[in-house]
Amino acid sequence: MLRVAVPNKGSLSESATTMLREAGYSVRRDAKELVLVDADNDIEFFYLRPRDIAVYVGAGTLDAGITGRDLLLDSGVEAHEVLPLGFARSTFRFAGRAGVAGSATDLQGRRIATSYPGLVRHHLAERGVEADVVRLDGAVETSITLGVADVIADVVETGTTLRNQGLVTFGEPILKSEGVLIARPDPAQPDRLEILRRRLSGVITARTYVMMDYDIRVELVDRATRITPGIESPTVSPLHDEQFVAVRAMVPRVGMNKVMDELYGLGARGILVTDIAACRL
Ligand SMILES: Nc1ncnc2c1ncn2[C@@H]1O[C@H](COP(=O)(O)OP(=O)(O)OP(=O)(O)O)[C@@H](O)[C@H]1O
Numbered sequence: 402m403l404r405v406a407v408p409n410k411g412s413l414s415e416s417a418t419t420m421l422r423e424a425g426y427s428v429r430r431d432a433k434e435l436v437l438v439d440a441d442n443d444i445e446f447f448y449l450r451p452r453d454i455a456v457y458v459g460a461g462t463l464d465a466g467i468t469g470r471d472l473l474l475d476s477g478v479e480a481h482e483v484l485p486l487g488f489a490r491s492t493f494r495f496a497g498r499a500g501v502a503g504s505a506t507d508l509q510g511r512r513i514a515t516s517y518p519g520l521v522r523h524h525l526a527e528r529g530v531e532a533d534v535v536r537l538d539g540a541v542e543t544s545i546t547l548g549v550a551d552v553i554a555d556v557v558e559t560g561t562t563l564r565n566q567g568l569v570t571f572g573e574p575i576l577k578s579e580g581v582l583i584a585r586p587d588p589a590q591p592d593r594l595e596i597l598r599r600r601l602s603g604v605i606t607a608r609t610y611v612m613m614d615y616d617i618r619v620e621l622v623d624r625a626t627r628i629t630p631g632i633e634s635p636t637v638s639p640l641h642d643e644q645f646v647a648v649r650a651m652v653p654r655v656g657m658n659k660v661m662d663e664l665y666g667l668g669a670r671g672i673l674v675t676d677i678a679a680c681r682l
């Protein structure tokens with residue numbers, strides 16, 4: 402049985418659970434449930450604190466887990482990203498009062514508050530900067546007002562929290578993060594892990610693409626399929642009226658209306674879009 406860690410709280414939790422449900426796995430119904438066996442799929446889920454997940458996977462106690470890229474790198478454990486999952490997207494950045502610093506190299510001897518000391522120390526060490534890293538659990542943005550730090554390094558999504566504290570980012574982003582599936586470099590059950598990876602990847606594809614169908618005159622089918630090339634190649638089927646064919650192709654959800662406009666302009670009719678419930682490419 403594959404043993405997999407799932408975030409039980411925070412920004413990753415709901416999206417991770419939704420993705421597992423869409424991938425056909427059982428998910429817990431009660432937030433007090435910490436372990437869930439999905440016997441049908443030969444998998445056992447452990448609901449853990451997001452920060453602890455990389456630790457369990459790195460130690461080999463669990464085969465795989467869903468966590469944030471920033472949390473994985475901060476932990477410094479020997480586990481690697483198997484699949485980026487596209488949710489809980491954020492950047493990890495330095496911030497402070499306007500003008501306090503322009504880049505990481507201005508931070509020599511300064512106090513930096515963060516919940517990700519491993520990530521920050523590594524970033525500074527790479528640049529030969531020695532600074533005083535102050536580890537805090539959260540609400541890091543307040544630490545400057547309260548006088549325990551000169552700058553912070555924290556997760557930024559919309560930037561609202563920073564703005565509310567009168568802070569601005571500076572320097573290059575330290576990291577771009579999102580939810581990721583992680584595993585040991587030499588997983589104990591590679592075949593089972595691959596099934597999990599493929600199922601989650603299928604959910605991402607099903608969310609990213611729609612299925613588009615339309616009818617087009619035979620002589621225009623080459624031009625039409627250049628607009629909708631599909632993944633491998635579009636399906637072209639004969640119609641009862643031999644002057645027309647039906648075309649079916651996967652199209653990126655983003656921009657699908659533009660594609661429909663172009664097809665209609667070319668003469669396609671009966672253009673239909675349907676959601677993809679699940680897929681394996
Ligand atoms: N506002 C946010 N937008 C997107 N991702 C976020 C945000 N805040 C945290 N994250 C991501 O969530 C993960 C952190 O997990 P954590 O449990 O600390 O989440 P959290 O939302 O900060 O939880 P908590 O409510 O306990 O503070 C990291 O991968 C981080 O990048």
Ligand SMILES: O=P(O)(O)OC[C@H]1O[C@H](OP(=O)(O)OP(=O)(O)O)[C@H](O)[C@@H]1O
Nearest residue numbers: 539540541556557558559560561562563
């Ligand atoms: O750029 P924004 O959209 O404002 O989001 C970023 C904020 O969200 C997270 O905080 P969270 O709410 O998890 O609180 P925490 O600091 O206690 O973890 C993160 O630590 C930032 O503070």
Ligand SMILES: [Mg+2]
Nearest residue numbers: 411412539540
């Ligand atoms: Mg938080």
